[in-house]
Amino acid sequence: MIGLPERAELDQAAAAQEVGAAVSGTSADQPSNPYATLAANAFASPAGDDSGLLARILSDPRMQHHAGGLLSCLQCGICTSGCPAARFGDFSPREISRRALLGDPTLLTDDSVWLCCYCYTCQSRCPRGNSVAVINQIIRGMQVESGYGLKHVALFTAWTEEFYATGLGGWPRQLLDAIADAWGDRWWNLVEHLDEMRDELGVGSLYPSEKAMGELRAIMDETGSRERLQAAEAQPRA
Numbered sequence: 001m002i003g004l005p006e007r008a009e010l011d012q013a014a015a016a017q018e019v020g021a022a023v024s025g026t027s028a029d030q031p032s033n034p035y036a037t038l039a040a041n042a043f044a045s046p047a048g049d050d051s052g053l054l055a056r057i058l059s060d061p062r063m064q065h066h067a068g069g070l071l072s073c074l075q076c077g078i079c080t081s082g083c084p085a086a087r088f089g090d091f092s093p094r095e096i097s098r099r100a101l102l103g104d105p106t107l108l109t110d111d112s113v114w115l116c117c118y119c120y121t122c123q124s125r126c127p128r129g130n131s132v133a134v135i136n137q138i139i140r141g142m143q144v145e146s147g148y149g150l151k152h153v154a155l156f157t158a159w160t161e162e163f164y165a166t167g168l169g170g171w172p173r174q175l176l177d178a179i180a181d182a183w184g185d186r187w188w189n190l191v192e193h194l195d196e197m198r199d200e201l202g203v204g205s206l207y208p209s210e211k212a213m214g215e216l217r218a219i220m221d222e223t224g225s226r227e228r229l230q231a232a233e234a235q236p237r238a
Helices: 004-024 053-059 067-071 084-088 093-102 105-109 111-115 121-125 132-146 150-166 173-183 185-192 194-201 210-222 225-233
Strands: none
Touching: 053 067, 053 093, 053 105, 053 132, 067 093, 093 105, 093 132, 105 132, 111 132, 121 132, 132 150, 150 210, 150 225, 173 185, 185 194, 210 225
């Protein structure tokens, strides 16, 4: 016959076996504790699925003051609650932060990161100092580097063309008609007579000197800016 101390030890061992079986996912006859099963950690990186994306994001110089914020992201959603792009478009800063933290490689083909307008509301409100706006800048750069994001920058090649030609990034000729339609004839009159108005005001030319322009074009040529611009121009508009 088993005494009371021995019986207690057997009961404790059986209970421990049931809990162990529940936690490990193995079957037990009838686990007495339904709360013994541990839930999977939804914020942990998938085992054996390290894409290296998180390391690339954290190593970018722009993350110098935001790496700790990303790594300590609480997924509280404050960034999304104040984001204008999230309010009017299919964009979630909280989700971008979560996927960046997981190193999700699908971010490199996600068009939603281009909906961010860099207002930095996410950064100013985040209790951890995270900046999804900066994360988006880095991911956009990676998309352009891979060629996928070129379709999103194709529209802006007009500014770069104007910058190469005149030293100014505004008023690309391709957009003047559309701007005139939005702002009326006074806008077009300003563009056509801008040099005369500046002469009357005595403020000089709006454009850099020829010497400065030569130096600017040399830099853009030597750094491959022209080649990248032409590659972007060949892409269909997003």
